Amino acid sequence: MSRQLPTESDESGPVRQEFLAPKPGSAEWWTQRDATDAKRRPRSGGLTTARIIEAALEILRDGGLEALTVRALAERFETSNASLYRHFASRDELIALIGDHVMGEVRLDRTGRGWRADVEALMSEMRRVILGQPLPSSAARRMSAYGPNMLRIVDAALGLFLEAGLPNDEAARTTISMINFVAGSADIDRSAAGRGPRGDTGSAGFDRLLDRLPADRFQALRAAGHAYTSAPVDDVFAHGLAIFLDGVTSQLAATGR
Amino acid sequence: MSRQLPTESDESGPVRQEFLAPKPGSAEWWTQRDATDAKRRPRSGGLTTARIIEAALEILRDGGLEALTVRALAERFETSNASLYRHFASRDELIALIGDHVMGEVRLDRTGRGWRADVEALMSEMRRVILGQPLPSSAARRMSAYGPNMLRIVDAALGLFLEAGLPNDEAARTTISMINFVAGSADIDRSAAGRGPRGDTGSAGFDRLLDRLPADRFQALRAAGHAYTSAPVDDVFAHGLAIFLDGVTSQLAATGR
DNA sequence: ACCTGAACACCGTTCAAGT
DNA sequence: ACCTGAACACCGTTCAAGT
Numbered sequence: 020m021s022r023q024l025p026t027e028s029d030e031s032g033p034v035r036q037e038f039l040a041p042k043p044g045s046a047e048w049w050t051q052r053d054a055t056d057a058k059r060r061p062r063s064g065g066l067t068t069a070r071i072i073e074a075a076l077e078i079l080r081d082g083g084l085e086a087l088t089v090r091a092l093a094e095r096f097e098t099s100n101a102s103l104y105r106h107f108a109s110r111d112e113l114i115a116l117i118g119d120h121v122m123g124e125v126r127l128d129r130t131g132r133g134w135r136a137d138v139e140a141l142m143s144e145m146r147r148v149i150l151g152q153p154l155p156s157s158a159a160r161r162m163s164a165y166g167p168n169m170l171r172i173v174d175a176a177l178g179l180f181l182e183a184g185l186p187n188d189e190a191a192r193t194t195i196s197m198i199n200f201v202a203g204s205a206d207i208d209r210s211a212a213g214r215g216p217r218g219d220t221g222s223a224g225f226d227r228l229l230d231r232l233p234a235d236r237f238q239a240l241r242a243a244g245h246a247y248t249s250a251p252v253d254d255v256f257a258h259g260l261a262i263f264l265d266g267v268t269s270q271l272a273a274t275g276r
Numbered sequence: 277m278s279r280q281l282p283t284e285s286d287e288s289g290p291v292r293q294e295f296l297a298p299k300p301g302s303a304e305w306w307t308q309r310d311a312t313d314a315k316r317r318p319r320s321g322g323l324t325t326a327r328i329i330e331a332a333l334e335i336l337r338d339g340g341l342e343a344l345t346v347r348a349l350a351e352r353f354e355t356s357n358a359s360l361y362r363h364f365a366s367r368d369e370l371i372a373l374i375g376d377h378v379m380g381e382v383r384l385d386r387t388g389r390g391w392r393a394d395v396e397a398l399m400s401e402m403r404r405v406i407l408g409q410p411l412p413s414s415a416a417r418r419m420s421a422y423g424p425n426m427l428r429i430v431d432a433a434l435g436l437f438l439e440a441g442l443p444n445d446e447a448a449r450t451t452i453s454m455i456n457f458v459a460g461s462a463d464i465d466r467s468a469a470g471r472g473p474r475g476d477t478g479s480a481g482f483d484r485l486l487d488r489l490p491a492d493r494f495q496a497l498r499a500a501g502h503a504y505t506s507a508p509v510d511d512v513f514a515h516g517l518a519i520f521l522d523g524v525t526s527q528l529a530a531t532g533r
Numbered sequence: 534a535c536c537t538g539a540a541c542a543c544c545g546t547t548c549a550a551g552t
Numbered sequence: 553a554c555c556t557g558a559a560c561a562c563c564g565t566t567c568a569a570g571t
Contacts, residue, residue, distance in 0.1 A: 041481075045481060046481035046482040046484070046485045047481045047484075047485075049485065050481070050484065050485050050488065065554095088543090088544065088545080089544085089545065089546085090543090090544075090545085098555080098556085099555075099556045099557075100545085100546090100556095101546080101547080101548090101555075101556055101557080101558095102554085102555055102556065104545095104546075104547085105554075105555080109545080109546080110545065110546095155414070157412070157414030157415075157463060158414075160464065161464070161467040164464075165482065165485060170489070170494065170497065171494075173497065173504065174493070174494045174495070174496045174497045175496070177496035177497060177499075177500055177504065178495065178496035181496055181499065181500060187499070187500040187503040188500075188503045188507065189515070190500055190503070191500055191503035191504040191507050192507055192511065192512045192515040192516070193515065193516075193519065194504065195504070195507065195512045195516075196457075196461070196512060196513075196515060196516030196519060199457065199460045199461040199464055199516065200453075200456065200457045200460060200461075200516070202460055202464075203456045203457060203459055203460015203461065203463065203464075204453070204456040204457075204460065206414060206460065206463075207417065207418070207421075207456055207459075207460075210418040224298075224302060224303035224304045224307070225303040225422065227303070227304075227307065228303045228304075228306060228307050228422060231307065232427070236431070237427065237428075237431045238431070238435065239431045239432070239434035239435035239438055240427065240430065240431045240434060242434075242438065242444070243434055243438060243444040243445075243447055243448055246444040246445045246447070246448035247430065247434065247448040247451065247452070250445065250448050250449055250452065254449065255449045255452045255453060256453075258446070258449040258450065258453060259449070259450075259452075259453030259456065259457070261523070261527070262450065262453060262520060262523030262524055262526075262527060263519060263520070263523055264523070265522065265523040265526035265527065266518070266519030266520055266521070266522040266523030266524075266526070267519055268526075269519075269522035269523070269525075269526060270518070270519060270522060322535090345562090345563065345564080346563085346564060346565085347562090347563080347564090355536080355537085356536075356537045356538075357537095357564085357565090358536075358537055358538080358539095358565080358566080358567090359535085359536055359537065361564095361565075361566085362535075362536080366564080366565080367564065367565095
């Protein structure tokens with residue numbers, strides 16, 4: 020979204036590269052972020068990053084990502100849009116901050132019923148938060164992968180799989196796959212929810228589409244198409260979660276533990 | 277991205293709603309799409325939707341989603357941007373078309389070695405295509421879920437799980453979970469790939485970030501953090517795929533087949 | 534019928550000038 | 553030191569007028 024960069028005429032070598040600010044959402048950017056924010060001294064009773072994020076979440080909740088413009092945000096505080104650039108360097112930075120902020124809502128309580136119940140609880144909790152949050156999770160996820168709140172979740176998941184008995188490298192891979200599955204599912208489900216007019220899930224439209232499919236092809240869809248269109252998203256997730264946990268159990272047995 | 281809609285003053289009832297064109301990417305929109313395109317009669321030697329998609333893919337490959345402007349596309353054909361609106365009604369429509377077009381590259385060959393090998397092949401093939409395609413898959417996936425090429429893939433997956441012995445509803449849920457997992461993983465991997473400068477995967481930056489974590493918390497990350505940062509994305513996917521297939525096998529046994 | 538110049542109503546970001 | 557008016561360089565989309 021940066022529209023008029025200095026065009027960087029040609030092939031600026033790696034020397035120049037070091038002088039460029041790290042990209043929003045990168046590990047480097049998150050490392051520096053707290054220090055950057057701390058040295059800001061806003062005028063009395065004024066803007067803080069926390070208040071800006073709160074207002075941005077309201078705008079997102081009303082109008083989605085495209086409604087979140089720097090100008091709309093400035094209007095909320097009755098200030099000029101230029102003023103906000105004292106708190107973030109670009110709209111992308113703002114989105115990274117919001118993305119991580121929201122993941123702070125994920126509770127990491129232990130169930131006391133073993134790793135499988137704990138992983139199940141963590142996955143469900145992540146899903147709950149992602150679905151309830153107004154930022155399209157694809158945008159949020161990429162930008163906040165290294166944020167402090169996301170690291171908290173990674174640490175918790177990693178801990179559970181280590182506790183279950185997986186070696187370091189398998190625990191790491193399993194953690195990443197788990198996050199990919201939960202976040203990927205929630206991503207699709209939240210975008211599908213707002214599809215049709217008036218909360219229609221689109222399943223009626225899909226059924227009509229199925230009827231017009233050529234009879235000779237799409238045989239599986241003709242056989243089980245209705246099950247496909249009418250499956251409630253929460254049931255699909257519960258089923259996917261069971262598959263994942265069964266799979267981990269199976270891997271655990273193979274590792275010889 | 278529609279900037280100046282008629283604002284739809286207030287609460288247009290469901291009566292009006294029927295007169296609105298279906299949203300790009302919805303089942304209704306895909307149902308009508310072919311008919312809409314067929315009745316177009318472009319001037320000699322002129323633009324076709326296929327050629328526009330091809331040019332759009334080139335622009336995407338060079339500059340990503342933000343470089344794909346209607347104006348840049350028009351320049352490619354030495355025409356005015358207004359002319360392109362004869363082929364699609366909005367930028368969103370164009371993105372839906374590209375998203376589905378790209379999934380046409382997924383090959384659906386059978387391995388002849390049973391459902392498990394076939395599912396594995398299908399998942400790997402989907403991953404290959406998503407990673408090789410220049411549209412950020414989150415945008416593409418939402419818009420093309422009901423496109424003809426995506427339906428082909430759904431039909432294939434559904435067929436394999438039915439063949440494996442799952443009942444209709446379980447096959448449907450398993451299919452959806454599989455797609456969510458594969459697409460979600462590929463989504464993250466492709467965005468992470470372009471993160472650092474010069475193809476740096478960002479793992480060095482992450483390692484530095486880990487070093488600064490408070491010693492008392494983040495214990496799992498301190499123990500297995502390096503395994504987490506250095507896990508090659510393809511290994512992670514292979515591992516997740518194995519977990520998923522083991523899980524399905526386990527469900528199959530439970531269903532009593 | 535198809536095409537387009539010109540306009541409309543927006544964007545994110547910068548910066549010189551103000552307090 | 554912080555803040556901002558005004559500008560810059562873009563957007564997607566529409567539509568009257570041309571061919």
